[in-house]
Amino acid sequence: MSGGEETDTAKKVTDAALRPFLGFNLRRAWNVIHADLGATLDPLGLRMITFSALVVIGDNPGLSQAQLAAALSVERPNLVAVTDELTRRGLISRERVPSDRRTYALRLTTAGARLLAQATEAVHAHETSLYAGLTGDDRAHLLGALAKIEATGTGRS
């Protein structure tokens, strides 16, 4: 027997009641993007967090792990496994800073820069396909709205 017959109303069970909530729609869209992005990065041996780390290190050569953690909005302990993995794979270098021997200066290696270029191209292609149903105006509106929501949340007490 197909589902739905046991409900009092005998109508199809849906998530319609949750659709008016922004949070629910955002979670669903995020789940789709997260899954697709994971599948895109997996063949390159990367996860979202390792890809993001490579992007930020590439844009800020010589930064410390604490600075990287702040830029990525993750706690410092959770970055240790990330920098360990990237170092072990020879994608980044960690060099002591003479002026402050507590910190490491992070930089992309040649291999890291090459992999980042590959991954960036793959992610852009992936996002282009997710954008397929949206016009240029839609994209601009979407990014603007997301930024405003993020600012509202982080800006409150």
Place this chain on the structure above:
Amino acid sequence: MSGGEETDTAKKVTDAALRPFLGFNLRRAWNVIHADLGATLDPLGLRMITFSALVVIGDNPGLSQAQLAAALSVERPNLVAVTDELTRRGLISRERVPSDRRTYALRLTTAGARLLAQATEAVHAHETSLYAGLTGDDRAHLLGALAKIEATGTGRS
């Protein structure tokens, strides 16, 4: 010493390089909403998954746990703890269905309906504040864009 001086470029370390990526902006916005929503529901003893379950059960009285799992897009095993908790707190009832003794019919109790009404009001107030920086058009665009992205992802092979 303030940060940034150890980088090669001596500029402030930011996530600017990640901003062009839709996925990154969506994750940040989702993190904000998730945290705020969690804080909103916590005083009521609810989490996102238990709140969502109450909403769907309230809209589809008598549905089965499998139907609830499908509507919420979570795997069946992960719903067991949810229905157990809601049952233990007297917020939902689980009654055997005579026509199919494998399934339970889920319904809100009076207490469950009361708590759901409270929670719904709180969540709506919460979302209104997150919407504060957006116009009505912005909101419509945002929900439409999120739905399109979700459809693009779920509709692919």
Place this chain on the structure above:
DNA sequence: TATTGTTATACTCTATAACTATA
């Protein structure tokens, strides 16, 4: 005292395999 990197730990969310009882 404060900060960097680290270890240990824990909690949430989510996914899979396999069991039971029913069908």
Place this chain on the structure above:
DNA sequence: TATAGTTATAGAGTATAACAATA
């Protein structure tokens, strides 16, 4: 055989406390 609910388990992701080295 197939399905509903369940158990056990494992993997991410994320958070806090506390430590050693350094400032």
